[in-house]
Amino acid sequence: MNYFTVLIILFFCFSCNKKPTLALPSGTDTHFAKVFPIIQEKCVSCHSEMIWNTTNQWILSDYIIPGNPKQSPFFLSLRGTHVKGKGNMPIDKQEDLTAEELSIVENWILTAKLIKPKSNNTASNEKKIISDLRLFYRCYGHLTQARPTPSNIFIKKIKNGELKGLDACNKLVKGMKFNKNKLDINNIDFTTQKLMLRNFQSLHSSWFPNYNFANNNQTWGTFEFFDPNDVALYITRSLFNDQVPFKEIFSGEVTYSAIRKSEFKSDYLVYRSKLELYQPMESFLLSLGQDATKPMPWLPRPKYLERGSLVGVTATAMNQNKINIGFISDAVRKPIKLNTDFNKGFGGGLLGSPGYLVLNFGNNLGTIMEDGQHNMRTWSKGIFRDLFCRDLPVIKISDSKNYMDEDDDEDRDLAFEKSEQCMQCHVSIDSMAISAKNVTVLLNNLIAAELDLEDMDKVHLQTMFPVSTKNLINFKHPNLPYANGNEKAYLIYRNFYDKLIEKEFSNIEGLGKAMTDQIDPYICISKRYFEYFTGIKINLNQLLKRKKIHDAGETKVYQLLEKLGLELKKHQNLKLLILSIFNTEWYHLQDFGYNQYRK
Amino acid sequence: MIKIIIMIFIFSSSAISANSLMFQPRMGNKYYVNSVLENIYGPESKIILQKALLPYSDFFGGPCDPYEVVLSKKKGSSGTLYKCFNGMPDLRSHMISQPSTLRTMQMKNLCQKLSQDQKTLKFSLKVLNNVKEFKDKIQSYYHSFYPWDNLSNSEIENIIKTLNKKYFWKTYSELLCQSERWQIP
Amino acid sequence: MEDMPKNNRRDFNKLGLMLGVNTLLDPLTILSTAQAQSALNNSNVGALEMSYVQINLYGSPSRWYFDSILKPKEFSPFKKEEMISTTYSKKSGFQYEHINMHGIAAPMLWNENIKILNQKKNIGSLFENSMIIRGCNMGADGHDLNSRKLVAPFSGEVSLTGQLSDLSHLPLTTVQLMQKISSQASAPGAFKSHQGQSPVNIKHSQDYFQALFGSVQKEKTQSNYSEIIKLLNKNSSHKPLFQSTRANAKDLLKKNINLLSGEYEELVKKYTTIIDQAIGTLSKTFFMKEKLGGIELPITSTNANPHSILGPQMFSGYFAGNDDFRSMVKKIEFPKMAEQFAISEFLIKNKITSSILMMMIPPEHLNIENALELDQISQVRIKNNIEPKLVRKKGTKSFNESDEEFNFDTHQTGHYPDFIVNNTYFYVFSHCLLMFKENLRKIKKMDKTIIHLTTEFERTPKIDQAGSDHGWQGHTSTIITDKLSGLHLMGNIYTSSPYFETPNKRVGTWGFGAPHQELKGRHLSYRNIMSSMSYLMGVDSITSIDPSLIYMDKTAGLKKRISAINIDNQR
Known part of the structure; x- marks a missing residue:
C-alpha cells in the first residue's frame, strides 16, 4: 500500500466520522498509520488528548518511549499485554484491544523515532536594525506607555550624536527608583517616573490572572x-x-x-451600583464601570x-x-x-x-x-x-x-489517587x-x-x-x-533542564526558599519581561517539551531564557534584567525578528 | 486530484507538533495610542478619545486601575483615564495587543472624528507654523506621527498626487492616524 | 500564499467566507485551516465549522416548568413539593404532572402547540434532538461566580468562547448581547482567548445592527487612499497583516450594508410577529385555562406571620393581591427578545460570527393589584373565642403597580406569580427558539449549530412558598443541535437534599445532584458538560481531564456515559 492510497482511504474514512479528526500527514510511517485508527476508536472518546496524529507528539508527551514498550506508560496501561503494568484500559472491557491490535501497538513503539523537522527557511535573512532615535522612541513607549515630547533632552542628544539610543534607554531604566519607598517628587523626571511606575505595576498585575x-x-x-x-x-x-x-x-x-x-479625597467606594435607592437614602456608586447614573457619595469614605x-x-x-x-x-x-x-x-x-x-x-x-x-x-x-x-x-x-501508594489505604477513598x-x-x-x-x-x-x-x-x-x-x-x-x-x-x-526536582519544606516561607533556590522562577520572570518588550509569546511548556526538535528561533529563545534566568538568579536585580533584554539582538530588530524566526 | 495534492503539500509542512513561539506585531495599548494622539491633536481631543478610544480596552488593551480614580462630590474627579469603563474585567485587559478587524474599525472611527473636528485638526497643524514649502509641510506633519524617519521625495510626490487638494490636510491627517506602523511603539 | 503570515491568511479567508465561498474541500479553506494552527493549541487543525449560541438566563429562573426534568420516568422516585408544580386546577390544586414525550416524562408545557412557518409543532419538538444534563453540582453559591463558570470553568483561564474565537475564521468571532445589569461580572466578562481576541459586546440599550455595522457607514474614503496608508506603513514586516485587517474591516462594513440592514429588519419583524402571536394565544394555554385567585384579607390565621398564608402571593418583597393572577401578564412585554434572536440568526446565516452569547432580559410590565407590604398586615383577635385573623392595618391602603419588572432571581417571587410569569415567559420564549431552530434548519445550519440553554443553577423553593433560593448543588444545561438525534437525558439527582446546608432542607425533589458510579462515585461537574459540548463541536476540550458524557460508538452510534436516575434518599 503506498502512502497515497493510505492517505486517500484515511481521508474518506475520517470524512464519515461525526467528530472531525485529524488526517495523517504525508510521510507517516506504516506502523503509526495502523495504530492511529485503533487509538481513535478505542481511546479518544475518554482521552481527548490522544488525538495526536504524529509519532513525534506521542514521544514528546512521554506516553511512549521510543523502542521501549515495556517502559512506555501507554503500553503499560493496556489490558492484555505481556508486560506488568496497570493493564486496566480501555475502561469498558468490551472495547479491549485484540491480540492483533496489541501487537500493532507494540511494533509501533519498538520502531518509533523522534524526527526533527527540516528547517523551513523561506524567511528573509536580512536583519533590519533600527536607528538610535527609533530605539529610544521604542523603549520610552514600552517603559511609559507614552511618547516623549520633541523637546525631550534625550532626543536632542541622540539627534546630535552625543548619546546612543541604548544608553538613553539605560538611563531611563536606571531612573526607576524610590527614595524611601516612593518616587522623589522633586526629581525633574518625576512625571516620567510616575508613568513608568504605573506601567510596571500594571504589567506585573497582568501576570496574575x-x-x-x-x-x-x-x-x-x-x-x-x-x-x-x-x-x-x-x-x-x-x-x-x-x-x-x-x-x-x-x-x-x-x-x-x-x-x-x-x-483631594475620594467619596466613593469601589463597588457596583444597585440602581435602586434604599430607605434611608443610601446608594453607592461604582468606580468600576457602566450604567452609573447620578453618583451619590457614600460615607464613610x-x-x-x-x-x-x-x-x-x-x-x-x-x-x-x-x-x-x-x-x-x-x-x-x-x-x-x-x-x-x-x-x-x-x-x-x-x-x-x-x-x-x-x-x-x-x-x-x-x-x-x-x-x-x-x-x-x-x-x-x-x-x-x-x-x-x-x-x-x-x-x-x-x-x-513513584509517588503512588502500592497498597490500598482503606482510610483514603480518593479516586484520583489510583x-x-x-x-x-x-x-x-x-x-x-x-x-x-x-x-x-x-x-x-x-x-x-x-x-x-x-x-x-x-x-x-x-x-x-x-x-x-x-x-x-x-x-x-x-x-x-x-x-x-x-x-x-x-x-x-x-525543571527547565528536564531534571526532576523534589524539595522538602514545611510552610509557605519554606516554599519561598525552595523556589528561589531553583532557576525556574527566574526564567519565568525573564520570559514575561521578554514577551512584554518584544511581543514574542513563548509557550514555555511547549518550548521545554520540544527541546529535542527546536527550530532556529526556539533554540535562540531557549538559550536566551537560560542566560537571563541564570543572570537574574545571580544579581537579583530586575533593572539589570530589563537592561539585558534591551541589549539583545531581538530588541534592535525592526520587527523583533518577525521575518527571521517566525515559522 | 489537485485538491489532494494541495492537501499533501499543506500537511507536510505541519507534520510536527506546533511551534512554541508566536510572533505577533506588538501594538501599543489604548494608553499609548491616547498619549500619541493627545499630543498631536491637543487638549480638545480628550473628549473624543474618552468616547472613541478609552472604553475599548478589549480591542486595544490597557488594563484599568480603579484605585487611581478619585471622585469627590465637591471637588470633582481625577485619574479618570484609568477608569474601568467596562467594569471589572478591564482589570485584566492585555498590556499589548494585536491587529484585528475590530481594532482597525475603531481606529477608522476615531481618526475620522479627530481629523474632522476643526479644533483638533487645527491644533495638529500648529507644527507647520514655521514651515514654508508645501513638501516640507508634508514631511513635518509626517513627523508628528513618525518622528524617527522621513518620507522620501517620491513618497511625498505620491501623496500630493493622490490626495484631494480641497481637503488635503484633513485627509492626510486621517490617513496618517489610521496607518498602523506608528501604533507599534 | 505560503509567505503570507498566518493571521493574514485567516483574514483573507474570512473575506472569502463573507463572499460565500465555503466548501470544506476548497483549497483556500484547507490552506488556511492547516496553517491556522495556533501555536498554543496543536490538536485542532480544522477551521471551526460549528456555531455556538449560549442562551443565558442570568438570575436563574425556575426551570421545572420548561427543561429541568425532575421525574425522568412515570415511576421515578419523586417527593412532591408544592411550589414545584407544572399544572394548576381549582379541583386538584398544583400538581407535578407530565406528558410522555421523547422517551421521558416531560413538563406539560411541551404539549402546547405552536404555529411556526405554516406548520403546527409542539414545544416539545424543541427537544427532539437534544441533550439535557441535570444534577450538576456547581461547587459553590454565587450568581457571578457560576455565570462566569458557564463560559470559563477554570477561573482566570481561557473560556470556551475564547477558544472558539481563536479557531474561528469569521470576521467577528464572538458577539455578546448584554443584559441590563451585572453584565461584565457575569458570563460576558469571563471571555478569554489565548491569542488575545476580543468579543464584540453590545449593550442592551443599543440597536444591535447599528452597534455592529453603523460606525463607518458614512465612510467616503476612496480606494486609492489605502495605497497611501500602505505607503505610510513603509517597509514594516507586518504590512500584509495590516492590509488584510483593513480590507476585512472595509468589506465587512461597506459591502451590501443596505441589503444586510433590510434583512435584519425583516428578521426582527418576523420574531416580533411570533412573539405577538404567542401573547395572543396565551389564554388558550393550559396554565391560563383556569382562574388562579389570590387569597383576600381578612382571613383566619393562627400564625401571625403573613408569609404562612400569603407566601405564595409574594412579589418583590410585598404581597400581591390580584383577584386573578393571570392578570399579571395582561400587558407583559419581552424587551429585546425579538432583536436578540434576529441578530443571532442574522450573524450565523451570513457567516459573520462563530459564537454568540445571549444574555436574556426578564419580561416587564407586569400588573400587580391590591398589593400590601408586610408591615401593612397584622393579626387581630376580635373576640376571645373566635380565631384570630390577618387583616389590613387600619389607615393603610393597598396599591397597584402596572409596570413591574420581573427578576429571574426569584428569591421574593411566590408560587403564584412564579407559576404564571415563568410559564408565560417560557411559552413565548419557545416560540422564538422554535422559529430560530427551524430557520437554521431551513438553511441547513442546525447540524452545525449548538444551542446551549443555561442558567447558573436550579432553585430550591422556600417552605412558605414565598420565593425560591439558589440550588447550586444542581444545574441543568440543555444542548439543542441536529448533530444529535433524539433526546438524551443525563444526570442523577436525589429526591431530597441529602444534607442540611441550606435553609430549605425540607423541600422535595428539586434537582440536587447525586453521584454516578460511572464517574467513580463523583457527581457531575460542569467541566463534564464543557467536554461534552467540545466533543459535539469537534474541538479539544478546555477541561479535558473531565470526560465528555457522550461518545460515538462505531456500531451503536451516540452513546451516553452516565444515567439519569432519581436516587431516593428520603428519610
Whole structure:
C-alpha cells in the first residue's frame, strides 16, 4: 500500500466520522498509520488528548518511549499485554484491544523515532536594525506607555550624536527608583517616573490572572481592604528598589500597600451600583464601570486603601486591623470567634499574601483542609501557573508512579489517587498544598457594619479574608492530626533542564526558599519581561517539551531564557534584567525578528 | 486530484507538533495610542478619545486601575483615564495587543472624528507654523506621527498626487492616524 | 500564499467566507485551516465549522416548568413539593404532572402547540434532538461566580468562547448581547482567548445592527487612499497583516450594508410577529385555562406571620393581591427578545460570527393589584373565642403597580406569580427558539449549530412558598443541535437534599445532584458538560481531564456515559 492510497482511504474514512479528526500527514510511517485508527476508536472518546496524529507528539508527551514498550506508560496501561503494568484500559472491557491490535501497538513503539523537522527557511535573512532615535522612541513607549515630547533632552542628544539610543534607554531604566519607598517628587523626571511606575505595576498585575474578589455572595467589600493587584506590588517594589533583591518577594510576612497621591479625597467606594435607592437614602456608586447614573457619595469614605496616582510602595502596618469575628456565609450567621491581623501575610512573601490566598482559595468559604477532597490546590496550581509559567502537569507520567501508594489505604477513598494520569497533576499540586493546610477564608462585614443598610446590601458588601485555623478560638478541627502534624510539603516538578526536582519544606516561607533556590522562577520572570518588550509569546511548556526538535528561533529563545534566568538568579536585580533584554539582538530588530524566526 | 495534492503539500509542512513561539506585531495599548494622539491633536481631543478610544480596552488593551480614580462630590474627579469603563474585567485587559478587524474599525472611527473636528485638526497643524514649502509641510506633519524617519521625495510626490487638494490636510491627517506602523511603539 | 503570515491568511479567508465561498474541500479553506494552527493549541487543525449560541438566563429562573426534568420516568422516585408544580386546577390544586414525550416524562408545557412557518409543532419538538444534563453540582453559591463558570470553568483561564474565537475564521468571532445589569461580572466578562481576541459586546440599550455595522457607514474614503496608508506603513514586516485587517474591516462594513440592514429588519419583524402571536394565544394555554385567585384579607390565621398564608402571593418583597393572577401578564412585554434572536440568526446565516452569547432580559410590565407590604398586615383577635385573623392595618391602603419588572432571581417571587410569569415567559420564549431552530434548519445550519440553554443553577423553593433560593448543588444545561438525534437525558439527582446546608432542607425533589458510579462515585461537574459540548463541536476540550458524557460508538452510534436516575434518599 503506498502512502497515497493510505492517505486517500484515511481521508474518506475520517470524512464519515461525526467528530472531525485529524488526517495523517504525508510521510507517516506504516506502523503509526495502523495504530492511529485503533487509538481513535478505542481511546479518544475518554482521552481527548490522544488525538495526536504524529509519532513525534506521542514521544514528546512521554506516553511512549521510543523502542521501549515495556517502559512506555501507554503500553503499560493496556489490558492484555505481556508486560506488568496497570493493564486496566480501555475502561469498558468490551472495547479491549485484540491480540492483533496489541501487537500493532507494540511494533509501533519498538520502531518509533523522534524526527526533527527540516528547517523551513523561506524567511528573509536580512536583519533590519533600527536607528538610535527609533530605539529610544521604542523603549520610552514600552517603559511609559507614552511618547516623549520633541523637546525631550534625550532626543536632542541622540539627534546630535552625543548619546546612543541604548544608553538613553539605560538611563531611563536606571531612573526607576524610590527614595524611601516612593518616587522623589522633586526629581525633574518625576512625571516620567510616575508613568513608568504605573506601567510596571500594571504589567506585573497582568501576570496574575485571578483578580475578582466578588466570589461567593458578591463580596464586593473585599475591594476596600485588598487591592487585587497588591500581589504585583512585591515585584514592583523590588524593581524600583535596588536594595530589595528579587528573591525577597518570596519571603516574609510583611504585606505591601500602594502609596497614592491625589489632591483631594475620594467619596466613593469601589463597588457596583444597585440602581435602586434604599430607605434611608443610601446608594453607592461604582468606580468600576457602566450604567452609573447620578453618583451619590457614600460615607464613610474609603479609609483602608488609598486613592490616586501610584507614587510608591510601602509595608502595611501590622496590628492596625485586627478581626475577632468571621462567618462562613451570609446565610449561616453563626459567628466564629477568632483573632487575626488583617494585614499580616502567611509567610513566603507574595505566596502567602492575603490577596493571593483569597483569590486562589478555590474552595467554599470556611472550608477546612483535611488532606483529601479539600486542599489548597487552586493556590498551588496558581503558583505553577503564575510564578513558574507552567501549566500542569509538570512531571512525566512515568514520574507519577513513584509517588503512588502500592497498597490500598482503606482510610483514603480518593479516586484520583489510583490513577497515574490524575496523579501526574496531583503529585505536584497536592504536595505543595500541604504547606498551606491551615488556611481558610471567612467573611466579615466590616464595611456593611458601618452603614445602615438593607439586608440585601449587607450580603453584597461582605469582606473575605484568610485566617489560619490556629487562630480560630474554641474551634473543633475535623482532622486535628493532619492540622497539627509534621507532614512535610514538597516542591515536585521537572525543571527547565528536564531534571526532576523534589524539595522538602514545611510552610509557605519554606516554599519561598525552595523556589528561589531553583532557576525556574527566574526564567519565568525573564520570559514575561521578554514577551512584554518584544511581543514574542513563548509557550514555555511547549518550548521545554520540544527541546529535542527546536527550530532556529526556539533554540535562540531557549538559550536566551537560560542566560537571563541564570543572570537574574545571580544579581537579583530586575533593572539589570530589563537592561539585558534591551541589549539583545531581538530588541534592535525592526520587527523583533518577525521575518527571521517566525515559522 | 489537485485538491489532494494541495492537501499533501499543506500537511507536510505541519507534520510536527506546533511551534512554541508566536510572533505577533506588538501594538501599543489604548494608553499609548491616547498619549500619541493627545499630543498631536491637543487638549480638545480628550473628549473624543474618552468616547472613541478609552472604553475599548478589549480591542486595544490597557488594563484599568480603579484605585487611581478619585471622585469627590465637591471637588470633582481625577485619574479618570484609568477608569474601568467596562467594569471589572478591564482589570485584566492585555498590556499589548494585536491587529484585528475590530481594532482597525475603531481606529477608522476615531481618526475620522479627530481629523474632522476643526479644533483638533487645527491644533495638529500648529507644527507647520514655521514651515514654508508645501513638501516640507508634508514631511513635518509626517513627523508628528513618525518622528524617527522621513518620507522620501517620491513618497511625498505620491501623496500630493493622490490626495484631494480641497481637503488635503484633513485627509492626510486621517490617513496618517489610521496607518498602523506608528501604533507599534 | 505560503509567505503570507498566518493571521493574514485567516483574514483573507474570512473575506472569502463573507463572499460565500465555503466548501470544506476548497483549497483556500484547507490552506488556511492547516496553517491556522495556533501555536498554543496543536490538536485542532480544522477551521471551526460549528456555531455556538449560549442562551443565558442570568438570575436563574425556575426551570421545572420548561427543561429541568425532575421525574425522568412515570415511576421515578419523586417527593412532591408544592411550589414545584407544572399544572394548576381549582379541583386538584398544583400538581407535578407530565406528558410522555421523547422517551421521558416531560413538563406539560411541551404539549402546547405552536404555529411556526405554516406548520403546527409542539414545544416539545424543541427537544427532539437534544441533550439535557441535570444534577450538576456547581461547587459553590454565587450568581457571578457560576455565570462566569458557564463560559470559563477554570477561573482566570481561557473560556470556551475564547477558544472558539481563536479557531474561528469569521470576521467577528464572538458577539455578546448584554443584559441590563451585572453584565461584565457575569458570563460576558469571563471571555478569554489565548491569542488575545476580543468579543464584540453590545449593550442592551443599543440597536444591535447599528452597534455592529453603523460606525463607518458614512465612510467616503476612496480606494486609492489605502495605497497611501500602505505607503505610510513603509517597509514594516507586518504590512500584509495590516492590509488584510483593513480590507476585512472595509468589506465587512461597506459591502451590501443596505441589503444586510433590510434583512435584519425583516428578521426582527418576523420574531416580533411570533412573539405577538404567542401573547395572543396565551389564554388558550393550559396554565391560563383556569382562574388562579389570590387569597383576600381578612382571613383566619393562627400564625401571625403573613408569609404562612400569603407566601405564595409574594412579589418583590410585598404581597400581591390580584383577584386573578393571570392578570399579571395582561400587558407583559419581552424587551429585546425579538432583536436578540434576529441578530443571532442574522450573524450565523451570513457567516459573520462563530459564537454568540445571549444574555436574556426578564419580561416587564407586569400588573400587580391590591398589593400590601408586610408591615401593612397584622393579626387581630376580635373576640376571645373566635380565631384570630390577618387583616389590613387600619389607615393603610393597598396599591397597584402596572409596570413591574420581573427578576429571574426569584428569591421574593411566590408560587403564584412564579407559576404564571415563568410559564408565560417560557411559552413565548419557545416560540422564538422554535422559529430560530427551524430557520437554521431551513438553511441547513442546525447540524452545525449548538444551542446551549443555561442558567447558573436550579432553585430550591422556600417552605412558605414565598420565593425560591439558589440550588447550586444542581444545574441543568440543555444542548439543542441536529448533530444529535433524539433526546438524551443525563444526570442523577436525589429526591431530597441529602444534607442540611441550606435553609430549605425540607423541600422535595428539586434537582440536587447525586453521584454516578460511572464517574467513580463523583457527581457531575460542569467541566463534564464543557467536554461534552467540545466533543459535539469537534474541538479539544478546555477541561479535558473531565470526560465528555457522550461518545460515538462505531456500531451503536451516540452513546451516553452516565444515567439519569432519581436516587431516593428520603428519610
